[in-house]
Amino acid sequence: MRKEFDIRNRPFLGFSFVLLLKSAVAWFVVFSDGPSWSILLTEIPFFFIVFGLIEWMASKRKFLYYMVANLFISVIYFAVLMYYKYYGVIVTYHALEQADKVTKVGESTYSLLDPYYLFIFVDIIVFMFYMFRPKYITRWKDRGMKRMNRTVLFGIISGSIALCLFSIWPNHASMNENKKAESMGILNYELYTLFADSTESEEMIDSKDITQASINEAKGITEPVSPQYWAAAKGKNLIVVQMESFQTFLIGLKIDGQEITPNINKMVKNELYFDNFYSSAGQGTTSDAEFVVNTSLYIPHHEAATSSKYMDKSLPSLPKLMKAQGYETATFHTNSVEFWNREALYKTLDFDKYYDQAFYGDDDHIAFGSSDEVLFAKTVPELVRLDAEENPFYAMVISMSAHHPYKLPESKFKIKLPERFEGTLVGDYIQSQNYADYAMGQFLDDLKTRGLWENSVVVFYGDHQGLPLYSLGSDEKDLMKESVGREYGYTDMFNLPFIVHAPGIGQPAIFSQTGGQIDILPTVANLLGVSLEDQIHFGEDLFNHKTNLLPVRHFLPKGSFINDSSMYLTGVSYADGTNYNLTDNSITKEGSTEAQFNAVNKLLNMSNSYILQLPDVAPKDE
Secondary structure, X not given: OOHHHOHHHOHHHHHHHHHHHHHHHHHHHHOOOOOOOXXXXXXXXXXXXXXXXXXXXXXXXXXXXXXXXXXXXXXXXXXXXXXXXXXXXXXXXXXXXXXXXXXXXXHHHHOOOOHHHHHHHHHHHHHHHHOOOHHHHHHHHHHHHOOXXXXXXXXXXXXXXXHHHHHHHHHOOOOOHHHHHHHHOHHHHHHHHHHHHHHOOOOOOOHHHOOHHHHHHHHOOOOOOOOOOOOOOOOOEEEEEEEOOOOHHXXXXXXXXXXXXXXXXXXXXXXXXXXXXXXXXXXXOHHHHHHHHHHOOOOOOOOOHHHOHHHHEOOOOHHHHHHHOOOEEEEEEOOOOOHHHHHHHHHHHOOOEEEOHHHHOOOOXXXXXXXXXXXXXXXXXXXXXXXXXXXXXXXXXXXXXXXXXXXXXXXHOOOOOOHHHOOOHHHHHHHHHHHHHHHXXXXXXXXXXXXXXXXXXXXXXXXOOOOOHXXXXXXHHXXXXXXXXXXXXXXXXXXXXXXXEOOOOOOOEEEOOOEEHHHHHHHHHHHHOOOOOOOOOOOOOOOOOOOOOEEOXXXXXXOOEEOOOEEEEOOOOOOOOEEEEOOOOOEEOOOOOHHHHHHHHHHHHHHHHHHHOOOXXXXXXX
């Protein structure tokens, strides 16, 4: 009997030890305190359950099943590492459903890889090497075939299940996904989300209870009787320019006396500029920003908007609003329309026409398509053509050359950065954004030369963060401290520029009230004199509201939000959350209220309920 439990004859403990080392790597990267003794009580019981079931059920090919289980769990740990490095939260099966996107952004994905992450697969490589040596295969098969005592095995499995339940249940109510995973254990958390999503569902609010008045009440705003700038640019064209990964800290930034964004800096000085403006995008990043800006609705909880049921719905949208005013509508992007399911997005938003890679070709390739220079050079003639028509137009133009991981060809470099920036993500980002600004300058000159500038409302904004905190090494954080003037933090990461050129409004101005991408639709609608009386929208007109409440649905724990003075990050509950001052990213004891926390969750639920109860989109004739 004693020989039956000899460790040397048992892959059970050997594989458990190997996976424990892998879990320690994942904990080191993801959790601020790194691995602790708690992983013995959270991760190991999960291994024992899996391997115990193999011992109980498998009579043949037992070692193969161990290898498959080891590989499967290793892939989960690896996905956790890679996803956290960009998104800052624990990956779940929802994100893994989008794994096909990884192959299309390969360079961006590989750039997140630290060499030591590959430690997770070292044992698998070693095993595969020995698989081609028959004497080792025979020896492993002999050891693996020896059966464990069923009574002892039953005790191990039962005790492990009890420990897993003890880790999961007391922590299931935690709002913060990262804290929940740390308390439960990573694998227990993954299993919990799988079952919790099938048994727990967000309460559906009846559509008749979702009114603009109820939305405004939750946000704490009242519509003005006589809005400022109402119809100040009525009848003008609308050009919306979405700038890839562009963050506010770049504006005014100089390195060794070199302006990083001289053209955008000029716009900031001469136009209407919102400097306290934040991202509303999520897992779909760029495509999510397109969705939010064009609908003033929040993105879904677990997935990109374009991958959700939202694409089946007849959504209220900015293109539909403008078409009702007689506008022609079009959207321009040098990537393929199939990426992130944009074809479905443009259909449900109801753009008249889209221009994608088929139009721009693949000349002067950067990132995922033709360069920003090509984008703007080929877009302007189309805008001129639209302008020549009897009716005004709405055009959305999406830049892409400054896309993560910011590997700009040296032929496109416009500045020489100091040596300390070379080979860093920060340096590559700044170099790419300097080029994007250069291309933008050409676009602005073209608009002015062709007579479009003074006949159009032109909106510029960043689509999402470019430098996630979670992706930066210590040296890169030092470079960001140098660039920002203090420690780079959450508020800096989500802060994007929003600039509006509006003929008819003479004076440049800086607006410092809190705003987000969700607010762009009502803000431009006000300028163009387009009524939103019959259209539900969760954003607000930033020219006429001085208070705001912005849910942050991705990249931060569930329930996080931005208000007029701080960014709140959820803890286990509201009470132990953290507030970061929007001015300097410092931690402050006050800055948010539990009423705001509850209002944010209500707003998200209202938006989701409203969308899911909309009629399905009608099929178009081919």
